[in-house]
Amino acid sequence: xxxxxxxxxxxxxxxxxxxxxxxxxxxxxxxxxxxxxxxxxxxxxxxxxxxxxxxxxxxxxxxxxxxxxxxxxxxxxxxxxxxxxxxxxxxxxxxxxxxxxxxxxxxxxxxxxxxxxxxxxxxxxxxxxxxxxxxxxxxxxxxxxxxxxxxxxxxxxxxxxxxxxxxxxxxxxxxxxxxxxxxxxxxxxxxxxxxxxxxxxxxxxxxxxxxxxxxxxxxxxxxxxxxxxxxxxxxxxxxxxxxxxxxxxxxxxxxxxxxxxxxxxxxxxxxxxxxxxxxxxxxxxxxxxxxxxxxxxxxxxxxxxxxxxxxxxxxxxxxxxxxxxxxxxxxxxxxxxxxxxxxxxxxxxxxxxxxxxxxxxxxxxxxxxxxxxxxxxx
Numbered sequence: 001x002x003x004x005x006x007x008x009x010x011x012x013x014x015x016x017x018x019x020x021x022x023x024x025x026x027x028x029x030x031x032x033x034x035x036x037x038x039x040x041x042x043x044x045x046x047x048x049x050x051x052x053x054x055x056x057x058x059x060x061x062x063x064x065x066x067x068x069x070x071x072x073x074x075x076x077x078x079x080x081x082x083x084x085x086x087x088x089x090x091x092x093x094x095x096x097x098x099x100x101x102x103x104x105x106x107x108x109x110x111x112x113x114x115x116x117x118x119x120x121x122x123x124x125x126x127x128x129x130x131x132x133x134x135x136x137x138x139x140x141x142x143x144x145x146x147x148x149x150x151x152x153x154x155x156x157x158x159x160x161x162x163x164x165x166x167x168x169x170x171x172x173x174x175x176x177x178x179x180x181x182x183x184x185x186x187x188x189x190x191x192x193x194x195x196x197x198x199x200x201x202x203x204x205x206x207x208x209x210x211x212x213x214x215x216x217x218x219x220x221x222x223x224x225x226x227x228x229x230x231x232x233x234x235x236x237x238x239x240x241x242x243x244x245x246x247x248x249x250x251x252x253x254x255x256x257x258x259x260x261x262x263x264x265x266x267x268x269x270x271x272x273x274x275x276x277x278x279x280x281x282x283x284x285x286x287x288x289x290x291x292x293x294x295x296x297x298x299x300x301x302x303x304x305x306x307x308x309x310x311x312x313x314x315x316x317x318x319x320x321x322x323x324x325x326x327x328x329x330x331x332x333x334x335x336x337x338x339x340x341x342x343x344x345x346x347x348x349x350x351x352x353x354x355x356x357x358x359x360x361x362x363x364x365x366x367x368x369x370x371x372x373x374x375x376x377x378x
Contacts, residue, residue, distance in 0.1 A: 003081040004081075004084070004247070005032045005033050005080075005083060005338070006033050006034070006035030006036070006078075006080050006081045006151050007032045007033070007035065007081065007083045007084065007243030007335075008034070008035060008036040008037065008038065008075055008081050008083075008084045008085070008228065009021075009034065009036075009037045009038070009052075009060075009084070009085045009087060010037075010038045010072070010075075010084050010085065010086045010087065010088060011086060011087035011088040011110075011214060012037060012038075012044040012045050012047065012087075013040075013041035013044075013087060013088075013185060014181060014185070015087055015110065015334040016048060017047075017048060017051055017229070018290060019053055019366060020085055020087060020230075020327060020331070021048075021051055021055050021141075021235070022055065022327075022328075023327040023328040023331050024056060024331065025056055025087070026292075026325075026328045027053050027158055027328060027331060027335070028136075028337060029127055030332055031077045031331060031332075032082070032083065032145040032335065034052055034056055034058060035060055035061065035078070035079070035080060035081055036060050036061045036062075036063055036081060037060045037061075037062060037063065037270030038064065038072055038075050038125070039043035039064055040064065040065045040179060041064060041065070042062070042064040042066070042067075045062045045063060045064045046062050047208075047244050049061075049062050052141050053231070058330040059140050061075075061188040062120075063108055063201055063249060064078040066352065072096075072099070073319075073346075074261060075373070076100060076103035077100065080336070081105065082105065082106060082107040083105055083107070083108065083334075083335075083338060084100050084105050084106075084107055084108070084111040085108045085109075085135075085141070086100065086107060086330075087110045088107070088110075089187035090112060090114075090115050090187070090191075090199070090200060091115050091187075091192050091193050091194050093110065093114070093140050094110060094114050094115075094180070095121050096124060097109050097123065097127075097138065097376070098126060099151065099179060101130075101131040101136055101138065102131075103125065104134075104136070105136070105274075106136055106137040106138070106139045106334075107137070107139070108138075108139050108140075108141050108330070108331065108334040108346070109138070109139075109140055109141060109142055110140075110141045111140055111141060111142040111143075111203050111207075111351055111354070112140075112199055112200070112203045112351060112354065112355045112363065113348050113352050113354075113355060114355065115193040115194065115199070116193070116194055116283035116354075116355065116359055117291055117355050117356045117359050117374055117375055119353060120348075120351070120352040120355055121352060121375060122346045123348070124349060124352060127348065131202040133144065133152075133301065135141075135336065136331060137334070137337050138342070138348060139148070139271070139317035139330075139333070139337065139345070139346030139347070139348070140332045140346050140347070140348050140350075140351035141327070141330050141331075141334075141346065142203065142204070142207045142346065142351050142354065142374075143204075143327045143329075143341060144204045144205075144207040144208045144211070144326060145210070145326070145345055145346070145350065146206045146244050146326040146327075146329040146330040146331070146345050146346075147208075147211075147297060147324065147325070147326040147329075148297070148322035148323065148325065148329070148364065149180055149280055149296070149298070149299055149320075149322035150211045150212055150280065150296025150297065151211060151214045151271045152297075152299050152320050152322055153211075153269070153271070153299050154211055154212045154213075154214075155277055156278055156299065156301050156318075156320075157212065157213075157214055157273070157278070159212065160275075161276060161278070161301050161303050161318070162271065162272070162273030162274075162275055162276035162277055162278055162303060163273040163275030163276060164242055164245075164247075164274045164275075164300075165213065165214060165215070165218070165243075165245070165247045165271055165272070165273050165302075165320050166247055166272055167247060167248055167249050167252040167272050167274055167341050168209070168247065168248075168250075168269070168271045168272065169249055169251075169252070169268065169270050170208065170249070170250070170251050170253075170268075170269050170271070171250075171252040171253075171266050171268065171269075172202075172205050172252070172253050172254070173252070173253075173254045173255040173257050173262055173263055173265070173266075173268060174197075174201070174254065174255045174257060174263055175248075175255075175258075175259060175260045175262065175263050176197060176228075176231060176235075176255045176256075176257075176328075178230055182197075182201060183230070183251055188200070188247065189230075191232070193360055194233065194234075194358075194359060194362055194369070195224075195233065195234055195359075195362050196226070196231055196232060196233055196234060197231060197255040197360075198234055198235065198237055198253060198255065198358060198361075198362065199355070199358050201255065202253050202358045203351070203355060203374065205251065205253055205357060206251070206353075206354040207350075207351075207354050208280070209241075209251070209269070210347055210350060210353060210354060211250075212269065212280070213271070213272060214245070215245035215247060216242045216243060216244045216353075217241050217242075217243055217244075217357060217371055218242055218243060218244050218370070218371055218372055219232070219241070219242040219362060219368055219369065219370055219371060220239050220240070220241050220242075220251075220357060220360045220361060220368075220371060221238025221240050221364050221366060221367065221369065222237060222238055222240065222360070222361040222364045222366075223237070223238055223239075223240065223364070223366060224236065224237050224294040224362045224363075227256040228255075228256045231255055231256060234362055235254060235255045235256040236253070236254040236255075236256050237252070237253045237254070237358070237361040237362065238250075238251070238252050238253075238263065238326065239251045239357075239360075239361040239364070241357070251357070251361065255362075257367065259355045263264060267281065267282075268280055269281075270283070275303060275304045276302050276303040276304045276315075276316075276345070277302050278299060278300060278301045278302065278376045279299070280295070280297055280298070280299050280342055281297070281300075282295060282297055282298075282324070283295070283296060283298050284296070285298070285321050285327065293330050294323065294324075295323075295324050296321040296322060296323055297321075297322050297324060297342035298319065298320070298321050298322075299319070299320040299322070300317070300318075300320040300322075301316070301317065301319075301320070302315050302317055303315065303316040303317075304316075304348065328342045329345075330345060330346060333346060334346060352375060353371070353375065356371050356374050356375050357371060359374065
């Protein structure tokens with residue numbers, strides 16, 4: 001990465017502060033210098049700049065709306081900034097992505113790729129036709145796609161440790177109350193996009209399945225409901241998914257747990273195969289070097305063993321703990337791509353497939369939805 005190539009963060013909300021800034025700190029010299037931050041309000045932009053100064057040992061310039069000499073257009077006109085990380089409300093991101101690309105900037109934009117499959121497909125088509133031929137890189141920041149835990153699970157399946165996948169389940173139940181920091185942002189309190197938290201957070205669960213499963217998800221039937229009125233328009237999805245290889249499974253996703261304890265019951269991913277099964281759960285593990293408890297994704301692999309006559313023998317168990325560092329790794333992948341090192345992470349089409357699954361679950365009403373047609377017709 002050239003030392004002269006700077007980057008900027010567009011958006012100064014929770015995830016910019018608590019995820020993207022620390023990730024830049026961990027990457028150190030693998031990331032370009034943060035030269036600017038932007039937010040609609042001067043206050044939030046300056047607050048992000050202060051945090052950046054503390055974490056990164058550099059003071060980025062501050063840009064915000066109202067002042068024409070310090071607005072987003074002024075930031076994007078800077079020749080010393082070659083890339084931007086976009087962390088803005090869901091419905092604002094597509095126009096800002098195109099604005100940044102039109103200004104000649106490489107873009108890493110937060111998931112979801114767009115508010116719906118149709119606008120996502122249109123956005124990708126515009127990028128492919130106008131900006132990709134110019135050598136501009138656009139990646140979608142889906143940190144679950146980069147998580148070592150999900151990648152380790154995928155590799156275990158590819159290595160045949162559970163045989164051929166036959167069925168699976170993904171269950172995520174979250175407790176979101178009115179005092180949650182995630183709820184108390186204006187664009188989440190009154191969402192102007194489908195699904196509310198189910199789109200914003202639910203694409204993570206779908207991305208994890210996309211990474212782990214060896215075959216693409218092709219069909220879905222499900223139901224959506226609203227159980228807490230402040231989480232409108234929907235807060236719960238239950239769906240059945242069929243894959244191209246004939247395997248099938250359950251997607252259960254809710255932000256309407258009645259109390260925090262419900263979030264601890266039956267969470268995680270379980271993939272079952274002909275010769276075993278594996279589970280992926282988020283848990284705490286002790287970091288022996290620093291003597292602290294840290295969050296990890298724990299992959300538990302149970303492989304069936306058989307003797308020469310096919311008689312079932314003792315089960316073989318393998319446990320893998322992987323640290324949670326998806327944001328750091330998605331940034332590293334993006335910045336490496338600017339130097340021509342492409343690893344496949346952050347594909348806008350992959351992120352579009354995640355949105356399509358959520359959209360299908362929200363609109364199915366029990367009818368079968370062809371996911372490939374949903375994307376193709378968008």
